[in-house]
Amino acid sequence: MTLLExxxxxxxxxYVPYSRFKVGAAVRGASGAIYHGCNVENVAYPEGxxxxxxxxxxxxxxxxxxxVEVAVIADSPSPVPPCGGCRQKLAExxxxxTPVLLATTSGQELRTTISALLPGRFDASHMSGSE
Structure with a gap:
């Protein structure tokens, strides 16, 4: 099975009873294993x-x-990029x-990288020297 599959x-x-906007994501770990996730909404929107x-x-x-690799798919007119918080999580x-494939259910694809999605990322080096 491919990452996009x-x-x-x-x-x-x-689980999207409120927005009806389903998103699926998969990441490949350094071991080669594939891990997947879907969006899970909550009536208290920020808690999804x-x-x-x-x-x-x-x-x-x-x-x-x-x-080492990411794929995200949604039923949308164009490929949907991860939200800001997820961009930071991917960068972590x-x-x-790291290659990122953004796709639509109709077959449109956009290939990018974590650095292109999150230029100027915040990382551990910014915390060195702080007490």
Whole structure:
């Protein structure tokens, strides 16, 4: 199964009773294993979980802390990029040159990288020397 196929399959399980906007994401860990996640809404909107965050949480819960590839898919007119918070989460576990595939259910694709999605990322080096 490809990363995009994994993202497409998990997208169908999204819990989206309010927006009806299903998103699926999959990340490949450094081991080669695929971890997937879907968005999960809550009536208190800020309490929902993005698909990318779910995939990363599954990766970490499975014992990995490095992702080497990302795929995100949604039923939208053009590929949907991760939200700002998810961009930072991807940057936490991936390198700047980590490939990111954004896709629509109709087949449109956009290939990018974590650094292109989050230029000027905040990272641990910004915290050195602080007490």
């Amino acid at each position: 994994a993202a497409r399959a998990v997208r169908d399980r999204a 979980t993005c698909a990318e965050a779910g995939a990363i949480a599954l990766m970490v819960a499975s014992g990995e802390t490095e992702l 576990f991936g390198r700047p040159d």
